Amino acid sequence: MRIARWTPDGSVVGEGFVVGDRVVPFPDGLTVSDVLARGLAEARALSARGGGAEGTALADVRLLAPVVPASIRDFVAFEEHVEGVSASVDGASEVVPEWYQAPTFYFTNPHTVLGPGEPLRPPVSARLDFELEVAAVIGGPGGANLTADEAAGVIFGYTIMNDWSARDLQSREMKVRLGPAKGKDFGMSLGPWIVTADELEPYLDDDGFLAIEAEVFVNDERIGHDLVSNMGWPFPELVAYASRNSRVVAGDVLGSGTTGNGGCLAELWGRRGELTPPPLADGDTVRMAVEGIGELVGPVGAAVSAPGLPAARMRPRARSRQERVAT
Numbered sequence: 644m645r646i647a648r649w650t651p652d653g654s655v656v657g658e659g660f661v662v663g664d665r666v667v668p669f670p671d672g673l674t675v676s677d678v679l680a681r682g683l684a685e686a687r688a689l690s691a692r693g694g695g696a697e698g699t700a701l702a703d704v705r706l707l708a709p710v711v712p713a714s715i716r717d718f719v720a721f722e723e724h725v726e727g728v729s730a731s732v733d734g735a736s737e738v739v740p741e742w743y744q745a746p747t748f749y750f751t752n753p754h755t756v757l758g759p760g761e762p763l764r765p766p767v768s769a770r771l772d773f774e775l776e777v778a779a780v781i782g783g784p785g786g787a788n789l790t791a792d793e794a795a796g797v798i799f800g801y802t803i804m805n806d807w808s809a810r811d812l813q814s815r816e817m818k819v820r821l822g823p824a825k826g827k828d829f830g831m832s833l834g835p836w837i838v839t840a841d842e843l844e845p846y847l848d849d850d851g852f853l854a855i856e857a858e859v860f861v862n863d864e865r866i867g868h869d870l871v872s873n874m875g876w877p878f879p880e881l882v883a884y885a886s887r888n889s890r891v892v893a894g895d896v897l898g899s900g901t902t903g904n905g906g907c908l909a910e911l912w913g914r915r916g917e918l919t920p921p922p923l924a925d926g927d928t929v930r931m932a933v934e935g936i937g938e939l940v941g942p943v944g945a946a947v948s949a950p951g952l953p954a955a956r957m958r959p960r961a962r963s964r965q966e967r968v969a970t
Contacts, residue, residue, distance in 0.1 A: 647836040667698035682783035713894035723903025730913030752828035759834035762944035768809035776804040785892040794882035805832040867905020
């Protein structure tokens, strides 16, 4: 099954199944959030009830991001990506020992999610980049402190993720040992739909990794390609780790992290010691194609200048108001 959100006119939002070349609304006015909360088994039942309706041609609607995320965690699960991008962002090519110990992630902004074909309006950046990823979407009751087997049962499906990145902003922020933040939170593209987990089961290898091919193109030139099964951990283990001493819930989105072998420009910049291929610019189009899921297209629009802020003021470090007055 493919689950999507769409609009025919820019105002009304439809939510339902993609059946062939048509979109079919869920019965009873249900939303994607409703269906994710009910879980995959009930989604199959809904499909049997309403999936045969006539619906609307895909060509007559504009797809939106397929989910309004409850939260977004983004992992860094590809060793090859870490090895290459660290030289570009941090100045030294390395995979620290701590990377191998647990699947690290950061939380990013669920309020700046973009849908298929929706233009990115980036900050002013001299090193604008994309990141080719696959994301798991949580369904059903979710849970806390899940085992990997339990975590596999709460993965509703998968979608494509483009974690847009301003590498110059990211590099400055991460020198403070906290981040990334403004180098990332201006845009995250998801789509074109959610493909349910059962549809991708034939691609699972003997170790439980999704052996699907992923490619990324800039202006129709292929920049990178990789197997998603090159992750250090399979998706259920990412979900299990996210739930450790915490909780995952329906609508949570968990990104794989950037694939290797050119899954982003920064990896190539780090390996080559130069900005080749060049950073993204206004008018570029990034297209991601992932086997078994589909294609996600993201055009780059003009940068948006933000109001400036002053640098930190050096303070006297007084410990009381009296000391402050005395200084």
